Structures are given as C-alpha cells and as structure tokens.
Amino acid sequence: MRAIFSGILFIFSIYFTIKGFEYDYVNHSGQVGPGFFPLWIGILLVVFTGIAFFKDLKVVLKEKVSFRKPIHLNSILLLLAATFLFIALLNVLGAVIAMVLYVFAVLLILNRERLILNTIISVTVPMGTYLLLDVWLNAGFPTGIFGF
C-alpha cells in the first residue's frame, strides 16, 4: 500500500515537472520567469519522491509484505462514498435535504443500532447548521429541485 502511495506521488511529480517546462524559465527582462519555480520544485519532487518510492518498493520486494486489509476499511470507504454523493447531490437536492440524508447515512454506517437517536441527530444537526450558516451568516446554500 505504502509503495502505491509513494508511486502515485512519484508519477505526479514527473507529470508536474514535464508540465513545468511549458512555462518561460526567464521573463522578458531576463529575470526569474514564471517557469523557474515549477521546474525546480518539480525536479526536487521527482528526486525526493523517487527516493521514497524505491525505498518502499525495496521493502515490498524484500519482505514480500502481503496486503493486509485494515479492519475498518469498509467504514472509511462507505463514509467516503457518502461524502462524495453528498457533495454531488448538494445542488440537486438542495442543502437541507442533502444534509439530512447525509447525516443519516453516516450514522447508519457507524451507529446502526440506535435508529431513533440517529433520526433525531439527522434532523437537528443539519437544522442547526442551516440556521447558523445560511440564515444567520447568509452563506447562500444551494436550493435544489424542490425549491428550498
């Protein structure tokens, strides 16, 4: 797993550096241009992520660590999916409905046993947030297809 993460960082660094070549290294009067920092930061990134990646790779090859599934991975993935859906549906459902469903979903993932408590929280927390941010601070929550 570790090697995958550092591998992704390594690939990102290479991409970043290549992209960095697109910008002028010096500007019209011969001084440090817009491409100076992208290039050097990119190169340093490639060096450091390269070292990290090969170090991690060596560990993988040497010790042959088998992939151990973390115990709570499912909860994390479900939460991530819920958050993803929440943000995606924010504009469709409107902030209030989306928040209620989201909180309920999150509690369903973590606290399945106590449905009544969950329902109370999924109504009160979004309402509180709505009153605080939208009504009071005028944050401009999205209104969905239902008009609120």
Added chain:
Amino acid sequence: MDIIENLLMGFSVAVSPINLLFLTIGAFVGMIVGIIPGFGPTAGIAILLSLTFSMDPVTAVIMLAGIYYGSMYGGTITSILINTPGESATVASTFDGYPLAKKGRVGPALVMQAVASFVGGTIGVILIAGFAPTFAKVARSFGPPEFFLLIAIGLLALIVVMGDNKINGAISALLGLAISLVGVDVITGTQRFTYGNPELINGIYFLPVAIGLFGLGELFYSIYQGQHKEGNREEISFKKKGEFWPSKKEWSESKGTFARGSFLGFFIGMLPGAGATVASLLSYSLEKKVSKVSEKFGKGHMPGLVAPETANNAASAGAMIPLLTLGIPGSGATAVLLGAFLMWGLQPGPLMMSQEPEFAWGLISSMYLGNIILILVNIFAIPLFIKIMRVPYKLLVPVILILCTVGTFSLHGSMVETWIMLAFGVIGFFMKLYDFSPAAVVLALVLGPMAENALRQTLITTEGSFLIFVQRPVSLILTIVILVMLIIPFIKFIKGLFNKNINEDKAA
C-alpha cells in the same frame, strides 16, 4: 507618561456599558463563527462587518475587535479539539494542541491557550502604546527583499515542523509549494496549471486544502484506528478538578515561552504581509530549538501550544502598527478593518493617531479588553467543550463531516473548492498513515507564493542583482539569520562525523 495617559484615554472611551456589551457579544459571536472550519478572523470580520454599519464608529470598532479575537480563539479551539485549524495562523497550534487533547488534557490546553493569547495580547498592546512611532520606522524599511528573506526563514523553520521522516517531510513541503504554483502568476500573468478553468485562476485557496488534510484526513485516520467503536472516551473525560487547570509543571515549563513568543510574534506581526502565520511557525520552531526536551514537542507538550498562541496574538497586535501608523494593512483581517474605517468616514494613514486619537486608542484598548473578555468567556465555555469531547466519537463524526463540507462550501459558495477539500481529505489520510506532514503542505502552500512573488519583485527592481540582500540594513540582518540557520546544522553534522570518527578510532 504619555503611554499611560493615552491608554487611560482609550479605556475611558471603550469602557461604557454599551461598548462592553457589544464587545462581549462580538467576542461570543466571533467565537461561534471561528469554530466553523474555514472561518477565521478574516472571514469572521468580513461577514459580520455589516452588523456594525449602523453603529457609532467607536462602538462598531470595539465590536469588531471582539469578533476578531473571538474568531481567532474559536479557530484555535477546533485546532485543539478536532485537529482542524480555522486559519493558517493556528496550523502550528495543532502540533501540540491536538496531542494534548488526545492525552485527555483538553481543559488545561484550552485554559493555557487563552492565557497565552492574553499574555501575547497584553505585551503586544504595551508595545504598541509605548513604541508605535519607533516601530513605524521598522515597518517602513520593509520592502520585497526583506519580505522574501523573512518568508525564507519561515520556510526554513518548516524543517523543524516536519517530523522525524525528513524525506517525507521534504516531499510534503514540496507538494505544498507545487500546489501553490497553480493559478495566474502574479508577476507576468502566465497561467500555470489552470487548464483554462476560471475557478483555478486565483490559485488553490489554502483553507479547503487545510480542512481536507487536517479535518477529514484526521477523521478517516481515527476511524481507521477504530475510534468510533469505543464508547464514551474515558481518557478525555475530566473527572478530577485538577484536570481543568494546567499543572504547576506545565506553568513553569512555559514561563520563558510566554515572553519569547510574545516579543517574537509582535515584531513579525508588525511587518506588512508576513503576519501571524510566520510568527506562530517561527515561535514554535524557536521553542523547540531552545528546549532541553525538544523530543517532547509534537506529542502534547504544553510550551508547544503556548509558543504559537502567544505569537499569533502578539502578531495580531503588531499588525496594528502599520495600520495605525502608516495606514497600511499588515494582514488580511486588518485589511478588512481598513475597509471598515473608510466606511465610517475615518481616514487611515500616518496622521490617524494624532487626528483621531480617541478612535485609535479606543481601538487599542478595546483589543486589550477583548482579551480579558475572552478569558472570562473561556472559563465558562471550557466545560462545555470538554463535554463535547465526551460525546462518543461515532456521533461526533457526522457533525465534523457536515462542518467540514458545508463550511468549505460556505466560504466562497464554490463546488470546486468543496471537491478539492474532499480530495485532500483522502490524501490527508494517507499522509497521516504513512508519516508525511500535512502541516508542511499547508504552510508551504501559504508561504510559497509570498516567497516567489517577493523574490521576483526584488529581482525585477534590481535587474537581477542579489546584492540588495546585503546592501539594505534590515536585509543584511535577515541574511545573517538565514546563514546562521543553515550553518549551525551543518556544523553539528560535521561535529557528529568528527565524533563518530573519534569513537571509531577508539574502538579500533
């Protein structure tokens, strides 16, 4: 003495029942706003500014001072409780504040934080009252070359913050710098890494990144560790009375930190643009450097919380120097204040202190009163926050999630920023898991563009010559500081090699 006279005049303006009432309301309201991730002093003042339009200018500015301090305080509360800084100046407060909370010392951490803010604010106010005109000269000598050198010192201080895994630390800081390059280049207007997307023209704002890396990342990590399976978190309860106040040992450990943090914070805050972020970061790394138990930092060591907190409060007092003496805003929050001055028909500028003394000194003394009020609010509010920490984690999760996502969205009403926040939440989880430094990412993201712009501005004006960094007196001092910061570890390294050789010789 002028100082005392002036301050007394200021207090006589500020201390009226109605002003005190609005100060308290401001402090309280600011605190609530500050607790929302992403809403720090700048956002707090900007949003609540409209509440003050109909007031008398003195009352209005007093209320704003309350909001300013309150939201700063609220931002620190989330740094300590859920590891999510409300603004860049409280990133450093998470380093030891959150571990303290995890160790069950929420109460002492919050008390100490308030005391640290109070001390920083007090020393700051005394320094403004006594020496504002003198300091104005220092602030005046601060142009792009000095600014670049100061930010460079801040970036060097990141090394101290990075943690033990130096390669991962370096990657983290470089990632922050890389992200900071997105957007229109301020100097030439070239668009970098924007892919033509108008939402990216102004670059990636650090707050969604910080909320993702810290708030969401920490949350995912806690669940990974199974915190939601635990019932009431007994370790964070406060049963004994002694768990409310910091221990004697914690007080005595932090004595020197209070003084160093305050003075350092004030001087850095005084310099336009650098402000509280650099101040808190430098103060933290200074404390870690001078401490005899530097290994304790980052694991819940009280001076590690006191250092950034004294510094960022003293810095916000320091930021008033360029505002009041030069009419130049030294920080985001003072820029909003400046706008408010104009709206009330006040003309900020070098003459404000002599032309509008009531207003200027009223502002200074109300900042001080803001500090006192917050200590009081604090004493009442801390038990409440401790109670929050006793709520089972699985029930806190939806609250934190909602505040992070909706808070990020509310900041600018931007979906793109909300997605950025979620993406960095995932990245933050892996960074935490594999020992990277989210703090280095965020701080590099904040400091990177400042350093780049200042360096390039300097080089344009000197036509490429670096001599300016030693020709101007303030630059020269800063250059020497940088050289010392670079040389000391090098000497230590050589010494280490030398000692090792001797030891090996002996062994042989």
Added chain:
Amino acid sequence: MKKKMMLLVLMITVALFISACSGDQASSDSGEDYPSESETLDWTIAFGPGGGNDVMAREMIKIMEQYDLYPGDIVPENREGGSGAVGWGYMQQNVGDPYQISTTSGSFITTPLQSDPGWDYESFTHVALMATDDMFLVVPGNSDYETLDDFIAAAKDKKMNIGGIGVANVDRMIVETFGKEAELEYEYVSFNAEGQLQSAMLSNTLDAIVANPSGVIGQLESGDMRALAFSGVERLPDYADIPTFIESGYEVNISMPRGVILAGEVDEEVRQWWIDTMKKVAETDEWAEYISKNYLSETILYGDDFTEYLDETTSVFNDILSELGVIEE
C-alpha cells in the same frame, strides 16, 4: 371524471415541478407589467463582502429602497470566486430572466480575456455605467519628483520601477499606456495586496505606484507620499491641484467600469425601465455622497453608450495584454 382528476393532479405536479426547477424564469413576460411587485430581484455581487463592488451594490440597493424605486424585494447575494467567473456565470445561466441584475468592475472585462468562463461582456444586457475608478500616480514623499515632468525627465536615464496591483488590471493598463506615451524607461512590478505595494514604495524598492485615491489619501495628507497625476478625464474635486495625465499631454484614460447589467436577452422595455431607474439613482444626494466619499469619477453612460464604452475598453485591454503576452490572441 376520474381521468380528469388524474390529469389535473398530473398537471399541477408538472407545473409545480417546472416552477420549482426554473425559478423565476417562467415569469419572463413582456415588459408591460415590469417590474412585478411579487417578484424578488436577485442582485448578484460577484465578489466578497466588504469589497468595492459589494459596497457599490449595497449602496444602490439602499438608495432604491429609500426612494421606493423598486416595488418588490431586492435580495443581494455575494456569489464570489474565480475573479467574477462564478457570479457572472450565475447570471449567464439565467439568460432572459428580467429579475437578475448585477454590478460590474474591472474583472468583468479582464476575466473573460484571460480564461473562458463561458461568458463575456456581450453576454449581458448593459444598463448603465455609473462611475469609474481612476488612479493616482504616487511617489514617496521624500523623493525628488515634485511634478510629473520631473518624473518623466528622470526616467529618461534611469529605469523606473512602477508598482501596481495585478497583471491584467487597470493599474497595469495605466502604467503601460503612460510608459508608452511618455517614452519612459520603466518596468511594471505587480503586487497582489495593497499593503505590500505601499510598503514596497515606502521602503524605496519602487520609484512609484499607481493607487486608488481612497487607499493613499492619509499618506498624501501626511506628506509620506506625493501624487503626481490622476488618470481620470477630470481632476478629482477634493484634489483639484493634482493634474490629470490628459491635461499634461499623455492620453492615459483607462478606467474600471462600475456599471449595472442585467441577464442577457431581456426585453428592451426592461432595459429601458432600468435605464430610467438608474437615472433616478444617479440624481440622488446619497449617490453623489457615495461617489465623493470613495473618490470615484462620476462617468455616467446609459444603454448603447455603455455598450460602446465596454467595446472600446475591452479592445484596449485586449491589445495591451496580447502585446505583453499576458493573453494569447
């Protein structure tokens, strides 16, 4: 009977759905009964609270409410982000809705030149230009340059570093046109915050800056800074001793448009209604006070004149920016 009921229910549902989906758009009727009292006017402010655009919009709303110039409710919303891309993008999504209104500023021209936000100035209905922001050319109070001529003379043998806010901003347009007109040796140094710009000059890193009058008045009074010229067509009433570039013989007159726009494709009657209303706003004492308090220039153009102004300003910006390589043609 049953069928009819079903149909009715269905129709109501559909109607509700459509009205909920499309908001006010369905009511885009002819201009005769415009504005309707029951319609809320949605005022987009494409920037955050406290900024120049925000202050102007709220001032206008205050005046309109005070003099009962608009029958219904007016709701200002800050839709900030992407230098106006978000706010005016929102307007663009509501094409044809006569209850969508917004206020413009410099980014209204520069943002679509720099990127593709999906709209440009032509996507909207132009009502009126209400004011322009003009700038001072400012030097440190302790410098040798007492007049614009001193400065220009000195700039013949010394390269002048002139600072301003932003790369594709009015600040820069002023410096570039002035530099060309006066044949200066100069370099434009771009900053992104007023505080750093001013302290850069006070610390003698820059020779001059262009600055908004309201940002430097205090420093001018105290003698820490000196204004050499003003970029407006006429001198500022409160600073009548500071000459304009134009009267000194340099054609420098580029300004930031502070105007009022409606969503694109609204009826001519609606536009005319707003032109008439803005004329009333411009006549109030409150508006005059706003103009003088913020040191704006009272440049007022209605309807097609405003459009023409936008055409011209956009092409000037476009020419300078593409010459400088900031944007690709």
